[in-house]
Amino acid sequence: MTETDYMQLAIEEAKKAAEAGEVPVGAVVVYRDKIIGKGRNTRENDLDISGHAEIKALQMAAKALGRWSLEGCRLYVTLEPCLMCAGAILQSRVSSLCFGAKDAKEGAIVSKHHVYDGEKGAPLLSFGVAEEACAELLTTFFSKQRNR
Amino acid sequence: MTETDYMQLAIEEAKKAAEAGEVPVGAVVVYRDKIIGKGRNTRENDLDISGHAEIKALQMAAKALGRWSLEGCRLYVTLEPCLMCAGAILQSRVSSLCFGAKDAKEGAIVSKHHVYDGEKGAPLLSFGVAEEACAELLTTFFSKQRNR
Numbered sequence: 001m002t003e004t005d006y007m008q009l010a011i012e013e014a015k016k017a018a019e020a021g022e023v024p025v026g027a028v029v030v031y032r033d034k035i036i037g038k039g040r041n042t043r044e045n046d047l048d049i050s051g052h053a054e055i056k057a058l059q060m061a062a063k064a065l066g067r068w069s070l071e072g073c074r075l076y077v078t079l080e081p082c083l084m085c086a087g088a089i090l091q092s093r094v095s096s097l098c099f100g101a102k103d104a105k106e107g108a109i110v111s112k113h114h115v116y117d118g119e120k121g122a123p124l125l126s127f128g129v130a131e132e133a134c135a136e137l138l139t140t141f142f143s144k145q146r147n148r
Numbered sequence: 149m150t151e152t153d154y155m156q157l158a159i160e161e162a163k164k165a166a167e168a169g170e171v172p173v174g175a176v177v178v179y180r181d182k183i184i185g186k187g188r189n190t191r192e193n194d195l196d197i198s199g200h201a202e203i204k205a206l207q208m209a210a211k212a213l214g215r216w217s218l219e220g221c222r223l224y225v226t227l228e229p230c231l232m233c234a235g236a237i238l239q240s241r242v243s244s245l246c247f248g249a250k251d252a253k254e255g256a257i258v259s260k261h262h263v264y265d266g267e268k269g270a271p272l273l274s275f276g277v278a279e280e281a282c283a284e285l286l287t288t289f290f291s292k293q294r295n296r
Binding site: 043047062067084 | 261
């Protein structure tokens with residue numbers, strides 16, 4: 001599977017979030033070419049500020065491996081992580097991070113903050129994979145919300 | 149109750165973490181002078197990187213209030229929040245943050261990072277409350293671990 005294939009799975013998670021009335025962001029964790037974690041936004045339904053896609057996917061992956069350290073794992077997420085998730089990703093020691101769309105408002109990696117700059121423990125980074133599809137999910141969601 | 153009294157309750161949470169073999173950090177959330185959230189580190193036992201004291205306390209407070217937004221609440225935590233928790237605190241919209249000891253290695257507020265600088269949504273900040281007691285918990289814990 002390619003980066004785009006994995007991102008497509010993250011997009012599927014984001015779509016499920018939208019169906020549940022949540023901001024559509026999705027994530028998957030890959031280990032040795034297997035999906036071991038999936039997550040999507042659940043904040044509104046769970047009343048939980050930590051219910052972001054990345055954290056949910058990292059939690060599921062940790063349970064699957066039986067350890068909190070996710071060295072050797074790759075995380076794919078449709079949107080640039082916020083500060084909380086950028087920090088959670090560091091805590092998890094995940095080896096690489098690939099995100100789709102940038103987040104000008106809250107993005108902590110290349111947009112609003114640059115918290116991995118000079119950070120030894122930061123994951124390998126790539127972004128812009130399926131960027132348009134990832135961004136369009138959000139545009140559509142917020143446009144529908146405004147029209148209500 | 150004073151700031152020091154609330155911090156003392158956070159210290160009690162930190163002590164429970166140490167008893168469970170976890171890095172001793174504790175937190176409480178106060179709303180209208182009532183404790184509505186308590187939390188302590190649970191990472192090792194729960195295999196969950198998001199199991200930091202602040203996030204646990206914020207989650208409990210949100211359940212108590214029936215909303216994820218914690219406007220009007222105050223968070224007390226024994227140690228300067230890491231990036232993940234600094235971000236979670238922002239997400240929660242908690243009104244004020246008081247921490248005890250600084251964290252030179254991972255502190256995201258005044259030590260390693262300064263993520264609230266220029267941030268409109270940042271909570272009111274105070275620190276250094278019961279600083280020595282908060283720091284000593286950690287020194288003692290790590291010193292015991294080294295001696296094992």
